[in-house]
Amino acid sequence: MVQTLMLISLVLFSFTILISVYRIIKGPSKPDRVIALDMIGVNLLAAIAVVSCILLTKAFMEVILILGILSFIGTIAFSKYIERGIIVERRHNR
DSSP states (O other), X not given: OHHXXXXXXXXXXXXXXXXXXXXXXXXXXXXXXXXXXXXXXXXXXXHHHHXXXXXXXXXXXXXXHHHHHHHHHHHHHHHHXXXXXXXXXXXXXX
């Protein structure tokens, strides 16, 4: 019973990732695309966690942690780029 629920959740996570990919391609504005990328990251983390539970292993926990950190940094970088047009500010006050 639990295995079938986990498989159903994997199917639903993959469906939401496909919807997010559609929003990235068709999105009317840049913030919509950034939110869709963040949504893909969150759903991918959840799907990897479900796969880890199905396989009864803790080997994917490091992968989840690294992808979570990269997703967060990517979202911050994209939002800064949308707001200011640059990602890394360099000050030349010397």
